[in-house]
Amino acid sequence: xxxxxxxxxxxxxxxxxxxxxxxxxxxxxxxxxxxxxxxxxxxxxxxxxxxxxxxxxxxxxxxxxxxxxxxxxxxxxxxxxxxxxxxxxxxxxxxxxxxxxxxxxxxxxxxxxxxxxxxxxxxxxxxxxxxxxxxxxx
Numbered sequence: 001x002x003x004x005x006x007x008x009x010x011x012x013x014x015x016x017x018x019x020x021x022x023x024x025x026x027x028x029x030x031x032x033x034x035x036x037x038x039x040x041x042x043x044x045x046x047x048x049x050x051x052x053x054x055x056x057x058x059x060x061x062x063x064x065x066x067x068x069x070x071x072x073x074x075x076x077x078x079x080x081x082x083x084x085x086x087x088x089x090x091x092x093x094x095x096x097x098x099x100x101x102x103x104x105x106x107x108x109x110x111x112x113x114x115x116x117x118x119x120x121x122x123x124x125x126x127x128x129x130x131x132x133x134x135x136x137x138x
Contacts, residue, residue, distance in 0.1 A: 014051035099124040
């Protein structure tokens, strides 16, 4: 290693599976109205998210960027966003979407470990892809 290269960053923070919601603590004039659950800094928006170890955590925008993301995080977050939009319109989610949400609930309740969660979520997305392939003959 040369003197100019930085050591690799090792993080002990768990990977984020999905962002569950955002809480608006109100305006920051003149002082911040909320504080980051991760570091205690002042701010306005607190993100609540589910981690791969089954814990539900919170952090503000600056701190949430410190947490690594699980490879399935983007897809799972899309399902939770769809759930919020469908609830407003009183539409029903597809079975594979409810399977993903149920798997996240099982992980959070510690009735499922990370490997089981990954298999369950991958199966749900495979069911969706197979259906779309049959439906639209891709």
